[in-house]
Amino acid sequence: MAAASITASAPPSYLYYRHTLPVRVMHWTNFIALTILFMSGLHIFNAHAALYWGDSSYSGRPPLLEITTREGANGESIGVTRVFGREFVTTGLLGLSKYPNGEPNQHAFPAWATIPGGYSLSLARDWHFFFAWIFVLNGVAYVLYSLFSRHLARDLAPTGSELRNIGASIVDHVKLKHPSGEEAKRYNVLQKLAYLSVIFVLLPLVILAGWAMSPWLNSIIPGWVDLLGGRQSARTIHFIVAWLLFLFLAVHVFEVIISGFWNHIRSMITGRYKIKTGARHDASR
């Protein structure tokens, strides 16, 4: 284990090999693929910016969510978002925004949030399906690696005592207190549960709901899509889970930033995480 250069004022510390090379490679592959899937997915949503429940979109029931452009009281265009029939004006962000050149953009999600930026459904689908393959193959490789290298059992599965002390971990998270020293070598219990629910619930669900939208895959076992409530329900689930993954990413990045940004970034690139041997709990970072 290589020791870090230590300056006089810093507490004693050393670099601990925390993330193996396969985990690091698959982490960043997953990050890139999911980001592109999310942004190209928002673009595909723009082609028909409404969500429904059931088999079809034209069932006589109104959509659950709808983002559109309509005329305002003074004849101007406004962007609106309707959720369960309640309308919110979302001009500037949803339903009506601006392209980088200042031209009005009447699509649901703004150009800066989508891939590609300029409207092209066919190109967005190409981006989406290419990176869907990378994402799925990477995910399968990760699950196999995690099982056989015991990454799953060793690093991700919470122990009984961890689960019993989950209350203390919740309090620590609320207080933005993060483990240091020996404890920082392991994931904490909330972190483990968050990673496990993303890996084994949200990601499989988003894949399944994506497959459920394919008319050809529907025909493999006719009717299997009904398990998700029908094709349009599957589309709604796909959309919701995509945003739950975005929420996970936001919390994940927040936690990385407040618990030692560069240390985490280094450990996910080189594998080495700095452990301070002096301090017990470091609440300031």
Added chain:
Amino acid sequence: MTPRDKSRRRLLLGAGGLGAMLMTGCDRLSSTEWFPKVLRSSEVLSRGAHQLFSSRSSMAQEFTEADLSPTFRSNGTSMPEGEAYQALAKNGFADWQLEVGGLVEKPVKISLTELRAMPRRTQITRHDCVEGWSAIGKWTGVPLSSVLAMVQPRARARYVVFHCADAMGGSLTPEYYYESIDMDDAMHPQTILAYGLNDKDLPIANGAPVRLRVERQLGYKHAKYVMRIELVESFANIAGGRGGYWEDNGYQWYAGI
């Protein structure tokens, strides 16, 4: 510069580079010649995987009368322009004839009356548009396989091309809508030439007199206003060469996804 500064700088460049690549680089990549081709390579993977996990005649889900959409949405062309089509429509398509030719032993011309007299199939299926919406309709028509049995495809025939009456774009030289499917889809029991929707004659808005139903693929494969069917070995020399109007405009030929 200490080693630590160096590693920080590397990390900063790495993180910045990653962000820049994702946010602005994607559009630059999209506009290159080669990158869209890389992206498009997934079409082969998806189609291959779908065929691996399904049989040639895996059936699309069929629904009940209770599931029917109150009105079946018309998308794309709802009234083809052009005098020839208008004249056919005015006469209730009594003068319409479906030409079936190309790589076949016995080319034929079939009238609507003759088509209606052939054994029919009725199916309540879900229509999935590439845009994301779905609608459920009850389709009545003649299995394409029966029509192909009449004309006897030659061994070289690999694709069935549908030439349509709707002129797209409206420029001086009209590009007519067309589509193509492979022989597996052509022989599939649910692939029909539909002349009825929800127990009535197929409305003009939905493709009268006849439209294709190819139930395991997205809406744009279901060619409306079919005038002529041609069996070919390759569609490389037809229009833009990609096997369909939307395919010529960037969409995937395989629309099972």
